[in-house]
Amino acid sequence: MSVVGWTRIGELCTADPAAGEGPLGILRDAAVVAVDGRVAWVGPSSDFPDVDVAHDMAGAAMLPGFVDAHMHPVFAGDRAVEFDSRMTGTPYSAGGIRTTVAATRAASDEALAANAARLAAEALRQGTTTLEAKSGYGLTVHDEARSLIAARTVTDETTFLGAHVVPAEFADRPDDYVDLVCGEMLDACAPHARWADVFIERGAFDVDQARRMLEAAETKGLGLRVHANQLTQGDGVQLAVEMGAASVDHCTHLSDDDIEALAGSRTVATLVPGAEFSTRSTYAPARRLWDAGVTVAIASDCNPGSSYTTSMPLMVALAVREMGLSPAEAVWAATAGGGMSLRRDDIGVIAPGRRADLISLDAPSHVHLAYRPGVPLVSGVWRAADRLV
Numbered sequence: 356m357s358v359v360g361w362t363r364i365g366e367l368c369t370a371d372p373a374a375g376e377g378p379l380g381i382l383r384d385a386a387v388v389a390v391d392g393r394v395a396w397v398g399p400s401s402d403f404p405d406v407d408v409a410h411d412m413a414g415a416a417m418l419p420g421f422v423d424a425h426m427h428p429v430f431a432g433d434r435a436v437e438f439d440s441r442m443t444g445t446p447y448s449a450g451g452i453r454t455t456v457a458a459t460r461a462a463s464d465e466a467l468a469a470n471a472a473r474l475a476a477e478a479l480r481q482g483t484t485t486l487e488a489k490s491g492y493g494l495t496v497h498d499e500a501r502s503l504i505a506a507r508t509v510t511d512e513t514t515f516l517g518a519h520v521v522p523a524e525f526a527d528r529p530d531d532y533v534d535l536v537c538g539e540m541l542d543a544c545a546p547h548a549r550w551a552d553v554f555i556e557r558g559a560f561d562v563d564q565a566r567r568m569l570e571a572a573e574t575k576g577l578g579l580r581v582h583a584n585q586l587t588q589g590d591g592v593q594l595a596v597e598m599g600a601a602s603v604d605h606c607t608h609l610s611d612d613d614i615e616a617l618a619g620s621r622t623v624a625t626l627v628p629g630a631e632f633s634t635r636s637t638y639a640p641a642r643r644l645w646d647a648g649v650t651v652a653i654a655s656d657c658n659p660g661s662s663y664t665t666s667m668p669l670m671v672a673l674a675v676r677e678m679g680l681s682p683a684e685a686v687w688a689a690t691a692g693g694g695m696s697l698r699r700d701d702i703g704v705i706a707p708g709r710r711a712d713l714i715s716l717d718a719p720s721h722v723h724l725a726y727r728p729g730v731p732l733v734s735g736v737w738r739a740a741d742r743l744v
């Protein structure tokens with residue numbers, strides 16, 4: 356049995372509102388004990404018991420490891436040229452994905468896994484202890500399956516996104532591509548994926564095509580996620596709610612009916628402010644969603660086209676400064692919210708029974724994540740009580 360403890364935590368953000376103050380359930384001068392990688396006890400430093408390995412936090416803030424529930428880390432090449440042109444006046448459209456598709460198809464399995472590992476390591480250094488990883492830049496049976504095999508090397512939360520965009524060779528017959536996704540591609544990919552995702556958008560897939568692909572994936576036992584309402588208000592959010600998707604992501608352009616549907620559902624709205632930041636677009640209405648009672652997560656959307664960042668501290672800062680969440684709400688969305696987006700009850704919160712995924716800050720409070728944007732404040736990262744950073 357291995358007993359690890361952290362004591363003299365100046366501000367412990369449990370992310371369990373029932374455990375302490377505010378949405379983050381904050382405890383002061385607190386301590387945590389983990390047994391065999393799981394949290395066994397949370398309490399005041401004055402009651403800290405004997406442990407095998409003790410970490411004296413000397414007043415630093417600690418919070419759950421970030422849960423980044425929306426990443427696209429399996430690809431090759433980059434799109435710095437596209438970014439540069441966009442920053443000088445060319446609007447973004449979903450078709451840019453095809454540039455990355457060509458590079459990904461040409462890359463070796465080893466190169467794809469190495470890129471995912473590089474980005475996962477980058478995310479870990481910034482406090483991400485759980486990440487989701489999508490395919491979606493292969494768009495052939497073979498390239499989607501090997502993308503998921505590469506994703507599996509960095510996480511169990513793998514998502515089949517053959518329905519990212521219609522590849523160029525199917526441009527004049529998109530329904531044939533939908534048939535391929537629902538049939539042979541899904542058969543090859545389902546064994547390597549926990550989730551399936553569909554990009555519902557002009558330039559990608561419509562709601563009828565999405566419904567067919569999501570129903571096929573569900574039949575194969577995959578959980579459902581949806582990219583929707585990123586560039587335009589459409590019926591994607593309604594479809595996600597109707598089908599019981601775990602998460603509907605982006606949610607930038609929402610009607611009142613969309614918000615009402617989300618509020619009455621178990622579907623998490625996973626917001627990706629990095630995409631809006633990197634495309635100079637309007638931000639999702641996080642404040643309205645939160646106030647309506649929608650479960651909100653924030654994620655990086657790490658991808659080479661519209662959000663080439665792995666930084667969850669940056670997402671917290673953007674959610675606060677650009678989307679109107681309080682620092683406590685933003686950190687909750689980046690931890691507990693991400694866990695709920697992945698339908699996980701073992702991560703995202705510091706409470707007895709949960710996996711001991713904790714991070715420490717070189718700061719006395721979680722507020723500093725938004726107050727000091729761009730500063731590398733994450734000073735320690737533990738997954739299942741093992742120190743990784």
Ligand SMILES: [Zn+2]
Pocket residue numbers: 425427582656658
């Ligand atoms: Zn995405």
